Amino acid sequence: MKRRGFFKLAGLTAASLAAGGVLAACGAGQIPANPLRTDAGEDGAAPSVAGGPAVAFSSEVDVLVVGSGIAGLSAAMAPAEAKRSVLVVDKLDLLGGESYEANGVMRVAGSAVQQRAGLSATASSEWEARKKELEAAGATDLEFSRTLFEAAASWADHLANEYGAQFADPAEYAQGDRNTSVLLPKDGLGDMESVMVPLRDGLVGKGVSFLTGLRATAFILDEESAVCGMRFVASEGGAVTDVRARRIVVATGGFASSQPLVHAYTPDRERVGCYTVASMGEGQLLCAAIGGQLTGMDKAASLTGDLPQVSAWGLFGPIVAVDTQGERFAREDGSGATAEACFADERGLWWTVFDHALSESSQSRSIAQLTSKNAKRLVGPCDSADALAEQMGVPADKLAATLERYNDLVRAGKDDDFGRTLFLEPLEAPFYAVKQLPVRYRSRGGAATDEAGRLLSAAGAPIPRVHCCGAVANGGSDGLASNGAFGMLTGQAVADSLAEEDAQEGA
Ligand SMILES: Cc1cc2nc3c(=O)[nH]c(=O)nc-3n(C[C@H](O)[C@H](O)[C@H](O)COP(=O)(O)OP(=O)(O)OC[C@H]3O[C@@H](n4cnc5c(N)ncnc54)[C@H](O)[C@@H]3O)c2cc1C
Structure with missing residues (x-):
């Protein structure tokens, strides 16, 4: 039997995206119907689903990051710094996702930029106030929110020091007790370019590759049903690209723009419009298709103007x-x-x-x-x-x-x-x-993970090789800085786990 005959696909279908009924029937921890999952035919032929081509890897990397928003780019940092091969793929033709479009109000306290402006607030001193805001917004895992809030200052410092991200001088907008735990990009509201472009360029400088216009549609499973890659379909022309990876980081954003998912989880919000065409909840469905637990998605998405x-x-x-x-x-x-x-x-x-x-x-x-x-x-x-x-x-x-x-x-x-x-x-x-x-504009809940961003199954066990961070995950609904910090911590965990694996294999 040819090796490629072992591979199986587990992922999205038009039906799983559109069928609110299927999703509605699934509570947290249940797996939606997955018509794409299939086994090799009796003759050992490579599985080909709904006319899709057999799995054929065109590239192989240590770390595959799906989604190029602030979470995905931040997750790419540590593996790139550890000289791992990293590929970031986005379904859109432009990198940056909603993060690039965001206002840029980053909830950070105690970063070097803030300290230089004479602000003495730290994540610890500001936590109680931040906690109240998060509780009011429906946050469920406040312990993890705190971890991210505390990591946000080192995230911002790392972006500035290692990648040249530019932040506004807080002295311009923080006076007295106003905005003491807010960072803004260099030119203020609407200028996430000043943060994300240097980050992207710095990652390129560290050897990270980027592909755009490719939409992740299915995890690829090996003969032991373990995740070993991801299938992408080109937005234009529909060509298929299969990427093999030792670790996959799903950073595909929230689901606030997915009418079927909003209908299924927070129907009281289905009659209010959405801001972007991104945030379609594809990562959540992909994770569910391999047994990942979805949780907290019944908390209503935040609204803005x-x-x-x-x-x-x-x-x-x-x-x-x-x-x-x-x-x-x-x-x-x-x-x-x-x-x-x-x-x-x-x-x-x-x-x-x-x-x-x-x-x-x-x-x-x-x-x-x-x-x-x-x-x-x-x-x-x-x-x-x-x-x-x-x-x-x-x-x-x-x-x-x-x-x-x-x-x-x-x-x-x-x-x-x-x-x-x-x-x-x-x-x-x-x-x-x-x-x-x-x-x-900002959904709550998503794939359940541990603090290392490892995707958890319904039973709470990590699903090998798959991490999630940012708005796709349950812990990542608190905005740019917390999603960036989530990405950073996930990237560090991925880099560490690869180092451990190599050490074990070398031992
Ligand atoms: C208008 C607006 C203003 C905001 N302002 C603020 C603010 O001021 N402060 C704040 O803290 N937060 C703000 N937010 C929220 C903030 O933008 C999000 O919390 C954050 O951007 C989420 O980052 P992320 O990396 O998880 O997702 P995203 O930035 O959305 O990135 C996800 C990426 O994944 C890609 N993707 C999705 N599905 C696939 C797939 N199947 N295959 C390949 N790629 C895929 C998307 O194209 C996208 O590029 C704002 C949001 C919006 C919409």
Whole structure:
């Protein structure tokens, strides 16, 4: 029998992606039906599924990273630094995933950049506050969240020192107790390029190879049913590429944009739109197909505005959010609170009202870019609240009352209505306002792993050779820095396990 006849495939089908019913029937730890899994035919011929070609490896690497977001790139670091052969593959034509599109608010405390800016906060001193935010957002494994929060400073330091990633000077946006555990990329909101491009280039410099436009569709199993590679299908033309690897790191992101998965796990969110066409939950399904446990996916995906940077402006300057009736309805200093309230109360859309203080804030670049790109959703400058109300199409008396009430809260120095703490400062004419809709953007839950990112089975045992990190995994829903730290820790574990394996084989 030819060797290739041993290989089996376990992975995605159109049916498993579309069949919400199949997934809905599977609780945590159960394996969805996997019609792709097959054995070699009686004649020993190589398995070929649904007309797919037999397994034929075109390359072999120590570490295969599937997904080039912040988690995948961070996972590639340690193996590359240990001089392992590393291949990063992404289904899109561009590297970076959602991480590249993200606002760039990285929850880090105690990094060297922050210390140089005179900030004394550390992950330990900030943990209680961060924990409350994570609990409110539905995080389940707070111990692991803490591990990642604590590792985030060394992740940021490593990116800066070893790869030349550039961060903004925190002195520009962190004053007093504001934003003491936030890192931003060099040019502020919307500039993840300053972090991810140096990281990619540094990895290339360390010998990492990249392939784009190839979508992982199935794990490849050897004669002992152990994972030994991954099948990819070209986005254009459908050509198949099989890669053999000693370790596979699945870093394919969340599932907030997968309507079938959202329908199956969090149906109360299926009637709100999604922000990207990425985050389709493919990694979660691939992991489930080899017996990986999916967990925590019933926690609702976070919401933001469909101009996500606008939703983060309240962290850096004074804004007031009002609904179509001109009424304030949520605190404005958390990136998700307005979107959550807008959706929960069925308000449809909301307006972010701002003035010169925001355009002159540390995030002036974001304000200029967003308002010029979205001129049709912007009103202003308006010399009075009445003129603003007219342009927004909201009742003038209600908007006037809202702004009056807001000014009362500013004078009192306390937001008794919604509990906002940041930038409770007056707004003055000329006013501007920009319109937003709530969208899903960050799912919770996913593949169960241990702290080394090893994929766990339903019984809680590591599935050999497969790691997961970032938003594809249950522990990785807390954003850029925690997903980066998760990737870094996973990469270190992968590098260590290869070294151990080599030592054992050499012994
Ligand atoms: C608009 C927006 C703004 C955000 N802003 C912030 C913020 O300010 N701060 C913050 O902390 N978090 C933010 N987030 C969340 C943050 O971006 C994510 O938590 C983080 O990017 C997840 O990183 P990741 O590497 O796990 O996934 P991703 O960055 O999504 O990367 C996954 C990669 O895997 C690829 N992939 C998927 N399936 C396959 C497949 N089958 N085969 C091959 N490749 C595949 C994708 O194409 C993608 O490139 C934001 C998210 C969005 C959408």
